[in-house]
């Protein structure tokens with residue numbers, strides 16, 4: 483069953499799209515259940531030179547999983563936990579297939595109910611030790627918990643707690659992947675490195691990049707090339723994930739401000755205070771502007787799940803969402819009190835702030851934060867019904883070398899000049915905002931595309947990143963037409979020419995091959 487290549491008929495039309503709202507085309511689809519299935523399918527397709535688009539959960543917002551003809555390799559049935567290990571110093575890692583969702587992984591880490599029939603003995607022993615040990619977690623969290631772990635790895639996703647924990651690749655120590663010929667390999671962190679532009683590959687060949695990586699991180703680990711390569715080089719079929727001790731205290735606080743500028747100044751003070759690993763620390767610093775809060779409010783009327791959320795105080799211009807982690811309640815409480823006091827200096831009425839703690843309450847906090855992108859996407863859907871040419875139009879740029887107020891000011895000024903409305907939210911602690919243009923018609927959609935291209939130039943000019951965690955996919959490719967091609971993409975293109983010279987993986991994504 484898992485090896486079958488099925489014709490793409492009406493039953494599978496959902497698989498032609500992802501959360502970017504773009505719709506593609508394909509001739510066939512498969513749902514492998516094991517690496518052996520993936521190898522068989524890719525070897526078969528190669529004989530026919532059929533291009534293949536790799537799909538995880540299709541929550542991506544850049545059209546990376548939207549097929550452009552050929553075959554769809556959908557990994558949603560590869561969702562097993564296949565092993566576990568405990569190192570001598572008591573650290574745990576878990577081996578998973580790529581299609582397991584973040585939600586399923588989190589459930590398993592908190593309350594393991596695993597079928598271990600096919601596991602080896604060391605894995606079974608590690609699971610026993612794991613069940614007796616204190617709780618563990620896997621830090622990457624792109625908030626959309628239906629995202630697959632393979633998709634998160636392929637995008638090197640960040641999410642809200644990346645402010646403290648960093649991107650996904652930090653927590654992936656090995657991967658297995660299948661190349662375009664249908665051969666499977668393993669890459670462990672620390673095993674294969676680029677040195678002077680050359681790197682041994684597990685297939686026995688030597689890879690080349692034209693000019694070796696330079697600067698602060700001259701050493702490039704091969705695994706870090708695959709993580710973030712958006713499926714352009716191979717299909718990730720297994721991942722070894724590093725687990726951390728779960729903090730005992732998880733808190734979230736939402737602060738409401740009557741002036742956006744005050745919210746921005748509050749964020750700047752938080753961003754610039756030391757946030758070293760300590761007994762209590764801030765792991766997420768998120769901003770939600772007025773239009774985002776308005777979209778959430780509208781969504782509450784039609785989405786019953788959001789009914790549990792309190793009402794946003796009237797006369798709110800912006801909100802700041804913080805998450806705190808720590809091991810002792812008293813220390814997290816102390817930090818929370820300091821932050822509440824600090825917020826008062828920026829006009830936040832402490833009595834209106836929301837505070838959440840404990841597993842159940844934190845779900846509510848996350849529901850609120852997740853409602854931001856979901857509600858905005860819902861708004862795009864309703865405009866799309868009037869004009870299907872309109873798709874999601876959001877940014878994923880991280881600014882550098884300025885204050886949060888400067889970044890927000892730049893977006894506001896340009897939006898006002900262009901007469902466009904946008905919902906602005908996201909990872910304020912890293913100057914990494916998602917500006918979602920809310921076009922009312924196709925002309926505004928086109929104007930939105932222009933303004934995003936102009937921002938890309940500004941961000942690139944100061945050394946920020948134009949595409950940070952959502953990937954390039956098909957949607958963001960156009961941003962690089964008028965910018966110097968980023969070094970990371972240049973390396974990937976060069977490696978794709980060596981590893982997938984026929985361009986069979988993910989056609990239409992990221993870049994064109996120099997053929």
Ligand SMILES: Cc1cc2nc3c(=O)[nH]c(=O)nc-3n(C[C@H](O)[C@H](O)[C@H](O)COP(=O)(O)OP(=O)(O)OC[C@H]3O[C@@H](n4cnc5c(N)ncnc54)[C@H](O)[C@@H]3O)c2cc1C
Nearest residue numbers: 538539540541542546624630632633634636639640713718
């Ligand atoms: C409401 C909402 C909020 C979101 N918030 C965030 C956020 O805060 N931060 C963030 O980073 N992202 C966010 N995302 C985007 C998305 O969830 C992430 O990009 C996620 O990593 C995509 O995972 P997926 O399984 O859905 O991948 P897909 O959409 O299926 O695929 C994405 C790309 O990865 C490739 N790919 C998938 N699986 C594999 C594999 N096993 N091997 C090789 N290539 C593969 C695909 O070919 C494609 O190019 C959000 C999405 C939504 C809908």
